[in-house]
Amino acid sequence: MRLDEQTRRQLRDMGCTELLDAFVNQDEDACAALDAGQRIRLAVDEAHAAFTDKRIGGLARRARLRYPQADLRTLDMLDERGISRELVASLADCSWVERHRNIVAQGYCGSGKSWIICALARQACRNRYRARYIRIPDLEEEWRQAADKPQGRSRLLKRYSAYTVLALDEWLFDPPEERFRAFLFELMECRHDTGSTLFATQYPQKDRHQRLGGGTHADAIMDRSAQHHLAGNRRLQHEGTRTRPVAANQSRKQERHRQCPIPSTPVPSHNNPSAESE
Template identity: 30%
Template sequence: MSQQQYLQQLRTLKLSGMTQSLELQWSQPQTYDDLGFDERVGIMINHELTSRANKRLQRLLKAARFKEDSRVENIDYAHPRGLKKSQVANLLTGEWIGKKQNLMITGPTGCGKTYLACAIGHHACHHDYSVRYYRASRLFESLTISHGDGRYLKLINQMAKADLLIIDDWGLETLTQSQRNDLLEIMEDRHGSKSTIVTSQLPMTKWHTYIGDATLADAILDRLLHNAHKLQLKGESMRKAMSSLTEDEHMV
């Protein structure tokens, strides 16, 4: 059997990592000829495992649909907003996701809530957790539309299966009765089985009023808050500070 036939069979078996590794070994014989059979097979297997891990990561990142391409290594701790490295380091262990706990991030506009949530979500993807990101307004809009086109159960099930659900900009618009019911459905599905991040400009003391219906608010917040970690950010807008810096630079 020719080399091309071997490669084609590996592709048929969807072993792309091993295919690339074997092609490399054949194209650079001087590098691999001194290695034993077991070592060369081991290299091919490691290439395959690495290839599959990279492809899965790309699928997870694509499915998450993060608003920002955030990285935990780029989180700004110098800006005075009350964010401590120790708090973030504790969250990055992923233990809270393993325990199906939640994370609430509150603070004024521009203090980096979205960036922080997306960075934590991005980090979770790298540790093989499935993540879904939604702005609250678009989440409720999608749910409303799904009631009419028959996709509601599919959408709800997708959110229920995600290891980490991020709901960003919570509390900007008053909820309708239908949205309250949808929110309770989501929290009921995830309570004790998956983790949720919520970011909001509203202090948590006002969330009950924001939801509106006292009975539903009690049920939703009980499921959301009772096992939640809380980050309360403060200070001036980081976007405003960066904008001022840019203006100064332009004046130089």
């Protein structure tokens, strides 16, 4: 479509570069039989698609994925990783995000755990959810550095609590020390029923309580973390969570929305292994 220079400049001034490009790129011969309304509709559709792709690309870049090209639609790679195509395809609609469900990808080194959680986080970005990927060692380093800043750790907690989808890689690769374990508890508490968390770990569910120190923090973190377990056994295992009174849930949500403060002293630890899943 031929547009004069003033119209082009006005579209640029309004930030409508996608729409301008769509108009300019219309083929005159192919669109000759269309009326003005049809041509405008085609241009708007093309501009909207470009705008959406740009927005999704921005969300994916800000997610800082380890594998930015990981994609659930690349189903030919899943058989190599020992995971059912049908199972992963069922996660593509991101209903697990809407329900604030968490997922654990568990398997040996090199089995594709990190790829899977990156693909799930990228799929969340495609559905316009705000996501973030981080390795636990890097998160711990940020936590240590935050101690040198005024309210640094509280701000760090609020930032990672705010992501709709948080992908935590190398979960429990090293047992967290007591103070960082208290931070992880607060992070899980703040995200409970408000966001979805993805975990990639080598350790099966039965070993995680001990890796978390085996005390009350371990009980609480496992209780607030995963509902679904994605492993290389070609099925999605449901990991039940402890049933809590409704009033207790409401009070926790109200408290989380205030500030989610980090306790100044760690909660005392007791040897009370939990038979319940995360």
